[in-house]
Amino acid sequence: MKILLVEDDALLLNGLQKALVQQQYCCDVANSISEARRYTLNDYDLLILDLGLPDGDGLSLLKTWRQQGCVLPVLILTARDSLDDRVKGLDSGADDYLVKPFALAELQARVRALMRRRFEKTENALQFGSLKLDMNHHQVWQNGNELTLTRMEYAILRRLMLHAGKTVQRERLQQDLYDWTDEIGSNTLEVYIHHLRRKLGSNYIKTIRGEGYRLESQAE
Structure with a gap:
């Protein structure tokens, strides 16, 4: 954010x-x-x-x-x-x-x-299926097990969970990364999406060709 x-x-x-x-x-x-x-x-x-x-x-x-x-x-x-x-x-x-x-x-x-x-939320914790993200303490759990994410991975996942089930534009996700690196390469976002998929499971984040990415409930 x-x-x-x-x-x-x-x-x-x-x-x-x-x-x-x-x-x-x-x-x-x-x-x-x-x-x-x-x-x-x-x-x-x-x-x-x-x-x-x-x-x-x-x-x-x-x-x-x-x-x-x-x-x-x-x-x-x-x-x-x-x-x-x-x-x-x-x-x-x-x-x-x-x-x-x-x-x-x-x-x-x-x-x-x-x-x-x-974002029309009532709590600092975001829940999506077996995923839980604490926006106060910057922690993420999957099936009760805490995940270790980098700052960029956390920023991307937080944005996707805030809009769970909806497509988040690629440009919007890139904006969330700008403060943490001097240069954003053409494939920087894709690299971190790949890292997230390895940690969460390959089916959680769906690529919407020409638009961006979406967190999918069917991954459960």
Whole structure:
């Protein structure tokens, strides 16, 4: 899953990016409104937005994106802690509001909650047949036995389980890998799909020619 983090405090930006990557999220960053506008929002699952940016107000940027049809869940980070500020932020299109300073554990919990809402899940655990994936502790089990997956294998499986039974576009899966390698080769995704099939069983992941991949329930 991929997050866009917009924050102008370099120290906080770097720390949050590292923390999110450790939680198995891809995370692109921007430190201004002009830089944030360079990104294609459809590539992301969540937006974390600071309000006090050097070239404008984050709320104005959020309003513009909402008017343009952006439906991403948005978590606001800000030092503005009055009731009026929180109400204004939520009314401007934010889904959640976190006041600085905050505990990293709370940020991570709010991110998980927004991700669950986005994918219409009620728990941090995903279940598909004999497969179970814990999005909180980044663990995967098959028939009760824990599997050892690499970060990329985990990222691919998590995306497929979030859309179990539906085709996930190849480009969407590739987006989930970008933070963990300098270059994505033409067959990088296929290599990790092959590794997953060896660990899960060859019938779990079906190739949809010309489109992407699908997790199949008939594998059970």
